[in-house]
Amino acid sequence: MTPLSAQSYSLVVFDWDGTLMDSTHSIVAAIQAACRDLDLPVPSASAASWVIGLSLESALRRAVPGLTAALMPRFLERYRIHYLTRDPELRLFEGIPGLLEDLAARNIRLAVATGKSRVGLNRVLAATGLGPRFETTRCADESFSKPHPAMLHEIMQELDVPPAQVLMIGDTSHDLQMAANAGVHALGVTYGAHEHKELLACAPQAIVHDVAGLREWLLPRVAA
Missing domain, CATH: 1.10.150 (DNA polymerase; domain 1)
Structure with missing residues (x-):
């Protein structure tokens, strides 16, 4: 996949468990x-x-x-x-609320693609107060399970964003393979479920090890 220059991503799609929430x-x-x-x-x-x-x-x-x-x-x-x-x-990983706030302040569109059920995702969105942060969300019980690309395809179609402007962030090879199958870039995080070597095998743009590293890598690469 051809590398994108800095200031390129206008839509960031997050996995939930192990990426945003310490579950x-x-x-x-x-x-x-x-x-x-x-x-x-x-x-x-x-x-x-x-x-x-x-x-x-x-x-x-x-x-x-x-x-x-x-x-x-x-x-x-x-x-x-x-x-x-x-x-x-259950708690959000430290630094996640602030990161989402900073992305929103830059007018970056945010979405979630998760293996959770719709009932389960709605519950944690309400409990954390993060529901309004995300423009759209997709769950495995209303689409196809990862690594099928359907959730990302549906999100891109709904928001009318081309693949070249999309970044998928997740903690498992399932997330990163879904991104590859959908033709979008991916960023792996090692503080969730899968180890570095499993993420590396999926050839993401980068792999980071904590939320501070996620912030450092991501913020320079979003369209202000």
Whole structure:
């Protein structure tokens, strides 16, 4: 992909879990606890975290190979109970609200493409007060799961922004591969679910290791 010059991106699309919100540990713990409840083999933390970013059912099928269609409704119920008990502990990564505010002040259009359900995303947007920051959002249960490019295609079509002006930011290879499939640039962050080597294999524009690094890389590359 041809590198863009500085001051090029007019639309920044964020993943949610592990990119904006520090929720990776809670998702992993909920998957593992639901497995124990149903006497299923408990995946390792690395196996459970690898599926973050996919739609929930797709993620669970990958993380818990013994999970059958018959068990899925009960597993989802137990997963959601365990996840929601941790809901009060969830926080945005330090520095994210300020970064979003600075992007908005530069008239950068913001969106979210997430593996969360619509109900789940709406809940955290309301809880964090970030709903008004994003011009549009897409969830896996109303489109295709990552790494399918549909969510990005739909966002670009709705906002009438060409791929050359779009940047996708995410913490998993699923996010970065979705960006590649959609023909847009991607930026990886290592403070979420996937390790540096997995992100690097997707050939993003860059990989940063904290929100301060995200700010330092991003702000010079958005259209003021």
